[in-house]
Amino acid sequence: MSDHHIATDDAWVPEACTLPTAERPLRLAEFDQFFADAVRGLDRLSAQHLRFQLDGATQVEEAARDLTARESSCCSFFTFDLSRPDADSLSLDVRVPAAHVDVLDALAERAASVRNVQ
Template sequence: MSDRHVTTDDSWAPDACTLPTRDRPLRLAEFDQFFRDAVQGVDRLSAQHLRLRLAGAGQVEETARDLTARESSCCSFFAFDISPDSLTLDVRVPAAHVDVLDALAERATSVRSQK
């Protein structure tokens, strides 16, 4: 992910991720679709905190809740908070996983720019 273009590999997935390797490309594709369809903006509030501004369309909140719940079950270091009032998705990680948040922010920005 360091070359600033979107790839389909999971080389940035941390060892702490328990999602089976064979399922990672599918999850990555789901996140890419979410970034393309639902994310209007990406704001880095701190090294450990990323905010995604979401589109106000129909099932965006439901999709975000489903995707983040499944991601939390295999990567428990993520803390996701969805605010339906402001339609934002806050993503927080402990200091040991800032590099993963960096990769997520870079991917969201890269995928959005390919619209």
């Protein structure tokens, strides 16, 4: 992962998040770095479903599994599914219930804006 600086405002952090407030800037920075380094594209498949196309490297898969497992523990409304459509690609599907579509909207906007920073 690269070491360029990305702002970590927490405007998209949902109220339902149980991550301690002091830890949120670190998690946001991790997501920003992940978006910048690993995401190659994103598609909004429905209001409640977002798909990230990721770099297919093994370390990206490991980072995605670690980050999504930790995020699921504090924001249990997220459903993350990581898959390999083929040997060279990796997809991360993110789903939320209808009550949290605004959080998925904000996550998609954040990922798109971070990707444009590069």
